[in-house]
Amino acid sequence: MKMTTYLAKTPDEFGKIHYTGLECKVWQTLIERQTPALKNAACDSYIDALEKMSFPSDRIPQCDEVSKKIQQSSDWSVTPVSTLIGFDRFFNLLANKQFPVASFIRRTEELDYLQEPDIFHEVFGHTPLLTDSQFAHFTHTYGLAGVGATNEERVMLARLYWFTVEFGLIKTANGNRAYGAGLVSSIGELQHALSDKPIVKKFDLLEVLRTPYRIDIYQPIYFVIESFDQLFDLTLSEVKLAIKSAQEMGMEEPLFAMN
């Protein structure tokens, strides 16, 4: 497993995390740069949800503030975690409608790209759509599917998460738009995903489960859903059945060099 060079920020006795002025400046740079980049690139559901969250631009919000905003629309909350958590904890949190949030923020020299999720990715990228009842329902189903799953099944489930929650596209009247957190929080990959460079396919559960990915490159392939209904309608038993079929069929050929 890749080692992180970041340290988790520990809350004080009141549950508050103290960020330095420099860290808040990084947040400000990111939020001020990313918000206008979403126009004609992120889907309306995400943009509307982001407005509802009304994140401060001059400081990093605290987890309890973010939870309060989410809870105006759904019963999810966020919980601060250390930089990297294991599958067990991850799936258990989601199954309990708690979204894990890495609390550190990237350094200035990694403004454009970092491989591990920081608080900008987590809060700006992930939390707005937890206010959307269909998307939140899917995330919960996903968490339930992972609880008690084997490691091999969890590796498959990680691909479903990757190609939806992280890098999903959605069809709109104006063309494809991003809803995945890895896209809406990334200035570079958002443009790449909507350019003519990657392959874009219709979302197909079985194919997604069988499609390999790398975390350290812009994705060569994205999957586009028709609407959030498509994710909302996925049942736990359907997902479990698809994992079995995917295991029998084996993996698709990777569209990138293996490293």
Ligand SMILES: [Fe+2]
């Ligand atoms: Fe993420």
